[in-house]
Amino acid sequence: MEARLKVDWIKCDGYGLCGDFVPDIIGLDEWRYPILPEGPLDGGRMHEIQRAMDCCPMRALTLVRADVAAARPGRLRRLLTGAR
Numbered sequence: 001m002e003a004r005l006k007v008d009w010i011k012c013d014g015y016g017l018c019g020d021f022v023p024d025i026i027g028l029d030e031w032r033y034p035i036l037p038e039g040p041l042d043g044g045r046m047h048e049i050q051r052a053m054d055c056c057p058m059r060a061l062t063l064v065r066a067d068v069a070a071a072r073p074g075r076l077r078r079l080l081t082g083a084r
Contacts, residue, residue, distance in 0.1 A: 002041075005034075005061055007034055011060035018053070025041070025049065
């Protein structure tokens with residue numbers, strides 16, 4: 001399964017710990033808010049990515065399936081339920 005990171009911008013307070021753990025994957029802007037990669041994540045680095053997610057004090061990062069993250073809203077239900 002290919003996955004992407006998603007930020008809940010309501011929860012994120014810009015502590016920047018996620019970018020400190022994996023700076024080559026999660027960049028930080030000048031206010032320490034995350035800059036996420038556009039494409040799917042490297043499956044071999046999931047342990048490091050999970051560690052960055054777990055260290056977020058606001059729990060603002062989540063993993064989503066890459067096909068769900070890229071889906072148009074009308075297709076989202078079909079992708080999640082498997083309906084055609």
